[in-house]
Amino acid sequence: MILTERQRDAISELINIAFARTGAALSELTGHRVILNAPEVSVHPTAELPEALAKFIPGEIASIHQVFGGPVAGDALLLLNHDGAVHLTDLLTDGNAPPSSRLDESAREVLTEVGNILLNACLGMFGNLLDVRVSFSVPRLHMETLDELLASLISDGSEPQYALVIYTAFQIRDSSVRGFLVMVLSVASLDRLMHEVEAWEGRQGQS
Amino acid sequence: MTKTSPDEEPLLNVALLRWMNDLAGQGILITDAELTIRAWNRWLEERSGLAASAVLGRNLLEVYSELESRRLDRQYKWVLEGQTRVLSQRLHGHLLPLPTDPNLSGFSEMQQTARISPLIAEDGRVIGTLTVIDDVTERVTREAELQAQVDARTQALAREKAAREEAEEANRLKDEFLATVSHELRTPLTAILGWSNMLLAGNLEGAAHDRALDIIHRNAQSQNQLISDLLDVSRIISGKLRLDLRTVELPAVIEAAVEATRPAAEAKGVRLTTALDPRSGPINGDADRLQQVVWNLLTNAIKFTPEGGEINVRLGSVGTRVEITVRDSGIGIPSEFLPHIFDRFRQADPGTNRVHGGMGLGLSIVRQLVELHGGTVRAESEGKGKGSTFTVSLPFVNFGKGAERAGRLPFDAGGNEEINCPPSLQGLRVLAVDDEADTREMIRAVLEHCKMEVVTAGSVPEALEAIAQSHPDVLISDLGMPGEDGFALIAQVRALPAERGGRIPAAALTAYVRAEDRVKVLRSGFQLHVPKPLEPNELVAVVANLAGRLNH
Numbered sequence: 001m002i003l004t005e006r007q008r009d010a011i012s013e014l015i016n017i018a019f020a021r022t023g024a025a026l027s028e029l030t031g032h033r034v035i036l037n038a039p040e041v042s043v044h045p046t047a048e049l050p051e052a053l054a055k056f057i058p059g060e061i062a063s064i065h066q067v068f069g070g071p072v073a074g075d076a077l078l079l080l081n082h083d084g085a086v087h088l089t090d091l092l093t094d095g096n097a098p099p100s101s102r103l104d105e106s107a108r109e110v111l112t113e114v115g116n117i118l119l120n121a122c123l124g125m126f127g128n129l130l131d132v133r134v135s136f137s138v139p140r141l142h143m144e145t146l147d148e149l150l151a152s153l154i155s156d157g158s159e160p161q162y163a164l165v166i167y168t169a170f171q172i173r174d175s176s177v178r179g180f181l182v183m184v185l186s187v188a189s190l191d192r193l194m195h196e197v198e199a200w201e202g203r204q205g206q207s
Numbered sequence: 208m209t210k211t212s213p214d215e216e217p218l219l220n221v222a223l224l225r226w227m228n229d230l231a232g233q234g235i236l237i238t239d240a241e242l243t244i245r246a247w248n249r250w251l252e253e254r255s256g257l258a259a260s261a262v263l264g265r266n267l268l269e270v271y272s273e274l275e276s277r278r279l280d281r282q283y284k285w286v287l288e289g290q291t292r293v294l295s296q297r298l299h300g301h302l303l304p305l306p307t308d309p310n311l312s313g314f315s316e317m318q319q320t321a322r323i324s325p326l327i328a329e330d331g332r333v334i335g336t337l338t339v340i341d342d343v344t345e346r347v348t349r350e351a352e353l354q355a356q357v358d359a360r361t362q363a364l365a366r367e368k369a370a371r372e373e374a375e376e377a378n379r380l381k382d383e384f385l386a387t388v389s390h391e392l393r394t395p396l397t398a399i400l401g402w403s404n405m406l407l408a409g410n411l412e413g414a415a416h417d418r419a420l421d422i423i424h425r426n427a428q429s430q431n432q433l434i435s436d437l438l439d440v441s442r443i444i445s446g447k448l449r450l451d452l453r454t455v456e457l458p459a460v461i462e463a464a465v466e467a468t469r470p471a472a473e474a475k476g477v478r479l480t481t482a483l484d485p486r487s488g489p490i491n492g493d494a495d496r497l498q499q500v501v502w503n504l505l506t507n508a509i510k511f512t513p514e515g516g517e518i519n520v521r522l523g524s525v526g527t528r529v530e531i532t533v534r535d536s537g538i539g540i541p542s543e544f545l546p547h548i549f550d551r552f553r554q555a556d557p558g559t560n561r562v563h564g565g566m567g568l569g570l571s572i573v574r575q576l577v578e579l580h581g582g583t584v585r586a587e588s589e590g591k592g593k594g595s596t597f598t599v600s601l602p603f604v605n606f607g608k609g610a611e612r613a614g615r616l617p618f619d620a621g622g623n624e625e626i627n628c629p630p631s632l633q634g635l636r637v638l639a640v641d642d643e644a645d646t647r648e649m650i651r652a653v654l655e656h657c658k659m660e661v662v663t664a665g666s667v668p669e670a671l672e673a674i675a676q677s678h679p680d681v682l683i684s685d686l687g688m689p690g691e692d693g694f695a696l697i698a699q700v701r702a703l704p705a706e707r708g709g710r711i712p713a714a715a716l717t718a719y720v721r722a723e724d725r726v727k728v729l730r731s732g733f734q735l736h737v738p739k740p741l742e743p744n745e746l747v748a749v750v751a752n753l754a755g756r757l758n759h
Contacts, residue, residue: 028278029298066291093297101357104350106343109295109320116293124290133331138291138324 003043007194010201015039015166015181018125022118029117030092032172036118039181040167045160046184049150052165053079053180060143062103064115067137068123072193074161074185075153076123078115082143084177085111091172103143112141122181132196153184162190234303234319234340237326240333242267242283251340254305254317271303286323286336294321296343307344313351318344391433395426436568443575450493450579452744454627457488457497457522457529464501465520468509476514479505483522487529490601491627491748496576503569504533504597511595512537527755528582531599540588540595548586549574577601603629603755626743628657635754636660638679640670640696641716642688650683653743654750667691671699674708681753683746686717686728693717697732712753716741 003011019036026034044052062085064078080088082103089107090099092114100107116139127134142149153161166181185193227235228248237246244267247259262270267283274280279302282292294302302321309315319340326335402419405411411419442448465481472479501520508518512535521532540548549570577584582601588594637659639650647663654661662677664670666688673679682700686693693715703709714735715728728736734756737749 089297100354104353105346106295106297106350109293110297113293113295113298116291120285120290120292124285124288127289133289135289135327136291138322139293 003041003194006201007197008041010197011164012039012041014125014197014200015041015122018118018121019168021125022121025117025121026092026114026170032092034092035171037169037171037176042165042167043190044163044165046150046153046163049153049163049165049182050146052163053146053182059145061146061149062111063142063144063149064112064119064139065142066116066119066123066139068134069137070127070134071132072126072134072185072189072196074183074189076119077149077153077180077182077184078118079149079180079182080111080177084179087175088114088170088172088177088179091170091175091177108141112139115139115141118181122183126193126196132192159186159188161186164190164193233342234338236267236338236340237335238267238283238338239335240287242336244270245335251303254342255303273304274302282323283336286325287333289325289327289333291322291324294319294323296320296347302338302340307342312344312348314344314348317342318347388437392430395430395433398426399423399430436572439572440568440575443572443579448575448579450496452491452493452627454489454629455492455494455497457490457531458483458485460494460498461501461520461522461531464498464505467502468505471506472509472518475509475512477509477512478517479509479520480517481520481522483520484524487522487524488603490529490580490603491629492580492601497580500573500576500599501531501533503573504599507569508533508535508537508595508597511535525600527603529601529603531601532596534594534596536594539591539593540586541591542588545586545588549584573597573599603631603751626653626656626747628747629751632747632751632754633658634660635681635750636662636677636679637681637683637750638662638664638670638673638677639683640664640667640688640693641685642666643685646685650746653746656743657747659750667696667699670696674700674703674711678708679711681750682711682713683749683753684713684715684733686715693733694731701732712756714749714753 016038019039023034023036026032042052060082062080062082066076068074068076086100086103086107089103089110092110093107103111119139120136123134123136126132142152144152161184164183164185166183168179168181170177170179224246228246231248231250234251234254235246235248236244236251238244244262244265247257247262252258257270268275268280274283279294279299282294286292296318299319299321301316301319303319305317305319307314307317312318320343321338321340323336323338325333326337328334402423406416406419406423439448461481461483465479469479505518505520512518516536518533518535521530521534523530523532574584577599580601582599584597584599587596587598637650637654639647639654639661640663641647641650642665644665647665651661651663662673662679664673667690670682670684674682684693684696697713697715700711700713701709713733714737715733716737716739717724717728718739725736735749735752737745741749
């Protein structure tokens with residue numbers, strides 16, 4: 001299932017708004033100016049995810065995972081590679097500390113919170129603007145390889161699943177940390193989502 | 208939660224609630240949709256000092272008003288919209304302000320991680336909030352300690368690496384130096400061998416014959432100088448250089464060096480001028496070595512000043528120091544080389560195409576000799592082509608530290624050793640404090656020999672009385688005395704007002720010579736720390752140093 005140009009633009013715009021809110025929230029929280037770059041949006045069958053995420057170097061991936069439910073349901077994840085995760089936590093926290101090389105418990109908590117803020121902003125965006133009620137689970141952080149991650153996402157396999165993949169970067173203090181926002185949905189959910197997005201876009205045109 | 212039978216459910220719910228209240232190792236706080244507190248577990252009671260009865264039914268934002276000022280009320284707003292919020296310790300510090308033991312952690316408040324979730328009814332409405340708070344103070348403290356260890360290790364590794372690189376660089380410089388030494392020693396030999404061969408073969412006549420002898424002689428002298436420099440450097444390094452300390456008239460010394468180098472200057476077409484203030488000095492020093500210093504500076508200046516340039520030597524006084532300045536209009540010193548200019552083995556152009564010859568030892572010898580006289584030397588230059596200025600600064604009376612003396616004689620008041628008495632010390636009144644009569648008499652004999660007035664005291668009370676009655680100019684005191692010691696004395700002296708002698712310059716005599724003793728002495732109020740045993744000239748030098756501080 002391929003997104004039309006129009007659908008892609010509409011989703012991008014929605015995500016942009018969510019990203020702007022995330023950036024603002026992180027800026028206020030950390031005292032550093034945080035900007036999330038304009039997203040590159042694409043949709044892939046989950047089987048093609050490895051290819052879509054190939055931009056990540058092999059190694060461990062930090063993923064902050066929230067399950068969402070309602071008329072549109074699925075898994076939402078923020079993915080960062082290990083170095084990016086370390087770098088991001090350094091940038092967001094004490095500026096005077098020397099750069100760390102590992103993710104300790106406190107750093108993982110920060111990542112979880114960052115993921116939480118971002119995922120809530122995006123899912124909340126869908127919920128509010130699309131007039132769709134979304135419920136969220138508690139966010140969880142996992143460190144695992146890409147294969148392990150993908151294996152955990154594939155559900156019982158009864159329905160084909162699609163992933164909305166949004167590639168972006170956090171810009172903080174002259175540094176850039178790349179990441180992926182991934183939403184794994186059933187066909188029905190994706191269908192419903194696109195339907196609501198187009199309806200929203202239609203409403204924008206009329207105002 | 209899985210479905211239970213209708214009979215079990217109330218029991219399980221009660222059991223769960225009791226656990227959450229009594230046994231949970233976390234803070235559990237439940238509010239309704241208006242943020243009115245509906246549950247406040249024991250963990251929170253114990254740590255906040257607020258009993259549940261004191262907070263139930265009250266609004267959370269009213270009980271903890273700082274939540275609003277810290278804008279954490281918005282977190283609860285989002286939760287009421289259905290979100291679950293995570294508050295990390297590192298970004299927030301804490302959710303609720305609860306105390307912790309600062310002695311154990313370094314934090315004044317409990318460090319917390321918190322999670323706030325919506326409580327959702329069957330119909331999907333959000334009917335309340337559940338907050339779970341974890342105390343992570345200990346974990347965070349441990350993480351900080353671990354990180355500090357990692358940092359320390361990283362720094363140590365970096366330091367080791369730097370030290371290793373420095374050692375490698377030093378070795379490289381030594382290798383370079385040895386290569387240069389070989390070359391420099393060989394070069395004159397080549398000329399000497401070549402020309403003497405031709406003389407022996409009888410191939411030269413008349414003017415050529417004379418020229419050959421001249422060349423051989425010059426090269427032999429040059430090599431002689433080289434070897435002499437090398438030996439000096441070697442002696443200085445091993446601490447075996449002997450200074451012959453006498454009263455030195457600097458103008459004469461400088462003139463001698465100037466005259467020795469004038470032929471070389473003239474040969475190169477460089478003008479050599481002097482401006483010597485005859486009132487500067489005399490100083491206590493080794494005349495030959497001082498002449499060597501000036502000679503080296505002049506030779507260096509001539510080497511680096513092109514034809515038509517000018518070199519000026521100035522002698523003057525600045526405060527209690529004498530300054531000899533050699534200024535040239537030559538090629539100058541690049542700023543990146545300036546800090547290394549007095550280093551041994553260094554030259555600005557060590558490559559094989561060296562234009563200027565020589566080995567770069569002269570300036571390091573200059574520095575060593577000047578420092579042995581208790582002085583300093585510095586170089587200044589505005590850069591390439593802008594000339595250089597070398598300034599030697601010497602105290603009026605030197606200490607001669609570090610040089611091997613003519614021999615440490617046991618003190619003999621009969622004068623087995625020539626005592627140098629600076630005329631400026633005549634009439635100076637000195638108070639010498641020591642519990643041993645022999646030592647007092649020794650000090651008296653030496654200083655009176657130099658026409659100073661000496662008052663002695665054998666104890667701290669006597670010393671204080673002497674200060675009150677005789678108003679001495681300087682104080683010399685033993686440290687180790689029975690009863691009240693030197694430290695007690697100086698403390699009481701420094702407590703006096705200035706007009707009663709509180710600021711009198713003072714030196715401590717002591718057999719304790721460790722660095723920490725020295726620091727202790729200087730910190731307690733003495734200006735100088737002088738180790739025993741003391742030689743007559745050293746004693747005079749110490750008094751002179753103290754006297755020099757009178758004018759400040």
